[in-house]
Amino acid sequence: MKKIISFLLRNIPRKYLQLVSHHALAVLAIFYKGNKVECPVCGSRFRVFLPYGRESRSNALCPSCLSLERHRLIWLYLKEKTDFFTADQKMLHVAPELCFMDKFEALPNTDYITADIESPLAKVKMDIHEIPFEENTFDVVFCNHVLEHVDDDQLAMREMLRVLKPGGWGILQIPLFHPIPEKTFEDLTITSPKEREQMFGQDDHVRLFGKDYPERLRSQGFIVKQEKLVFELPEEDVKRYGLPSDEIIYRVEKPA
Template identity: 65%
Template sequence: MKQIISFFLKNVPRKYLQLFSHVVLKIVSIFYVGNKVQCPVCESNFRKFLPYGREARENALCPNCLSLERHRLMWLFLKEKTDFFTSKKKVLHIAPEICFIELFENIHKENYITADLESPLAKVKMDIHEMPFEDNSFDVVFCNHVMEHVADDFKSMGEIFRVLKPGGFAIIQIPIFHPVPDITLEDSGITDPKDREKHYGQDDHVRLYGKDYPDRLRSVGFVVAEDNFVNQLSIEQQTKYALPKDEVIHFCEKAI
């Protein structure tokens, strides 16, 4: 299974995976019936989660809703540390993850806007460098595992800050590759996919983020909390939900 998933991730365009993979995996889920792990997003139970990744990680992907470790952590964070599920908000979800779309839309209705340049799952087609929204439009913005792909991450972060209302928050996550460099590595001259994979961890990444990532977010105006939420949960919860061990939530607020 690991080899099959790795093959599809490396060779099938992302937009086709987004459209069809959930149908296939719902069939596969029959073979993972059990009670050892639980997805907090869809509340399904399995004997284990599916492997996932170009270099496949064990126990990662929920075969029912397609949540990954980071999605399950974000869901628990929103539930425990914000009023996202109890208060109606205007939400912008950039590069929306399929595991969240229907659930978030059920809560926030027409005020939940999905947007992306290419994703077939998004309502609005847009370039994150120049978003078609007024200043101070949204209470919440989600933008996860996008900044490592964009040409100008400072401009993209600034756009998120611009459209966020004062008092609102954004969660802007990035992939972490160990050992984490002190300073973000990027070179516009590295364009070959093989070279990008070598230097940045994946062939469609244009930078490898370092320990300075929170300061890059702060530079556009955000007040950033680096919340080590996963370690506030018990070992039993971390195991039950198969959460990432070293994922810090970058909770970004726009001061009033």
């Protein structure tokens, strides 16, 4: 299974996987039923989560809703540390994750807009370098595992800051590869997929983020809070929910 999933991720464009993967995995989920792990996003229980990743990780993907470790952690953070599920809000979700879309769409308190440059599932076709909304439009912005793909991450940050209302907040996650460099490395002259994978960790990445990521966000005007929920949870919960062991949630806010 690891080899199959790794092959599909490396060879089929994301926009096509988004259209069909959840249907195929819904069938596979039947064979993984159990009670050793539980997805907090959809409530499904399994004997183990599926492997996932181009360099495949064990116990990662929920076969029911397609949540990964980071998604399950974000969901718990939203439930335990925010008023996300109750506050009236207008939300922009950039490159929306399948595991969240139906859940967020159904929230009666949320005016929910999805946007992506290529996803067939998003409501708005959008280049994050030029967000087609007026300033001070949104209360919440989510943009996870996007900034490593775009030509100018700092312009994208400024655009998200612009469309947030004063006091608005967001979650802007990025991948970090160990050992994490002190400073972010980027070089747009590197265009070979093979060399990009070697330098940036994945063949469609254009930068390797470092420990300076919070400062990059602050330099564009955000207040940054590094939320460490996974370090606060009991070990049995981390295992039960299949959470990343060391992921920090980067919560950003626009100054009021």
